[in-house]
Amino acid sequence: MIGATQGAGCFGAAYEFLFNTSYQLKKAGLRGRVPLTYVTAEPFLGHFGIGGLPGGEKLLRLFLKKEGIEAVTGVAMEEIAPGKLRLADGRNLPYAYAMIVPPFTGQEVVRSVPGLADESGFVPVRDTYQSRGFPDIYAVGVAAAVKVPWTAAIPVGVPKTGFPTEVQARVAAANIAAQIRGEEPAAHKEFGAIPAVCVMDAGNNGVLILADRMLPPRKFGVMIPGPQSHAAKVMFEKYFLWKTRHGYVRLP
Template sequence: MTEEGTVAKRVVVLGASFAGLTAAFDIKRLTGDASDVTVVSSRDRFVFVPSLIWVVSGDRNLEDVSFELAPAFQKKNINFVHAAAQRIDPDEQKVYLADGSALPYDFLFIGTGAHLNFDAVPGLGPERGFTHSVCTIEHALQAQKAWSEFLQDPGPIVVGAAQGASCFGAAYEVVLNLEYALRKAGLRDRATVSFFTSEPYLGHFGLGGMDKASRQIHTFFRRFGIRGIPNVAIEEVSPDAIRLSNGVTLAYKYAVVIPPFLGADAVRNSPGIGNEAGWVPVNENYQHPRYPNIYAGGVAVAVAPFEETPIPTGVPKTGYMSEVMGRVAGHNIAAQIKGQKPKGALVAEMGAMCILDAGNTGMVIMLDKIFGKRNLDFMLPGFFIHWGKLLFETYFIWKASTGKTYLP
């Protein structure tokens, strides 16, 4: 109940990563007592996913790259439910949880991220397959344990991005960081390093390419002796080899592969909410075209590829892009609650910033828009990039854990 005696609007936020966290804090900050915000997440910690590449090599641990969600939300008078969302009923305006209980809402924000579709490729993934992943903290810790064992008896390393994958930057960071870790350990001469990708060429990134960044990827690979194989799909993964669509078979003793993504289970279980793959369609206000009280942001949003590629590729939705989407959606939910006009931000015209770490070097990439003709295509390489990314990790975790999501 507000001071004016009106009933606070019930806002449910599904997901508590970059988009969901930003939306929740912004909605509450902008609406105060006019909203009753509840965040639902199957995870009880926020994880700074870009740093999971360092967890694999043992340079970072869980506490370095994450914080507990409940205390952070409690300080801002936001409710937190540690549970998995099962499905959404937009007609009843309820979210059903895995335990069968239901949360009613007046407004819903979907920031559920992705389902890792390891089953799309035989033998893929750490649970029912043979490859490692850096997409979750659990997977990164498993990969870290296996990496420690690998260093005792090295062999061929293979890193790649499967057909339909979209998180290409992480794949490049993994291969460059593992190569650097081998050099640090004095073991580089005991392991070959190979990289494959569904991108039509190295450095395409699912964005139609970035000339300067693409050239820098080639420079890194030549300098560090990494074999690059673009424009391929995986046909099969066995315990010691990956067979590719171009006829090449890569033997490995340690492999990390970025899988294709699907929309989250809660969306795929909810007819009318997402498309066939489980991605949520939105307009420029990040508002569902059919249900005006439902918004979405981050990885959960449906974004069509800029161009068709010979091997299917997805569009990356970086932490920066997810944060922007969460902020726009959060502001528009607040505007709807307060009877104000929304503001839009087309995904295709959204800018992008990426800090790509390469161990003891790296590059920062900045674009004025992710698709089409660009006026800004900036790339700066250098040894200082690694330290810049570490500083950004510290800054973002402080900003997010204190609810200061209005900061840049």
């Protein structure tokens, strides 16, 4: 059983784990003996915490059908007990092995500062990534509170890792440098306006996800499946590890 619970902020990682698990089981000749179930708080497959993209639900359903994977969507999880996943609607789903993406939660050290964090422990920020209460404090990535254009009835987070965090960090770094020089922060970028750029690995397959905005409304958004996405993900991982090991931090 593989899935992502309510409040999870990176559903793409759950999909990657799901399809890579299926692929590795097939390579080992065990896929027919291991039923796979994907359980998610997403209201539909391919929501990804960003409201979905055109054709995304249909594409993910085709992927799951091809791999023989059952899906349970739009559910909250009550408890992960040994051998049993308890859902908030009263259902119990048995499992022999499970990987569940947990919710992002704020840190107590941040939550304990009066006026800094919201009730969940995340820092409300301006589009400069300065704290709304403390302009000399910055928060990006998983530390920042992000508003979404859907109701609380859809308990999904938004991806705050990878490319979005890099964009936020560049904005914050430029503004910190400006403040050190005695200038006003001039770099701005709302989270929802950050482009969506993601390569989702899926065993020997994959999906390239592109959109002009992270959150709707958007002018365009596409999901392009194919083995080229898997190859691109492998190449990027090797490149990223290489530049990190050698300290080439100025490379893109």
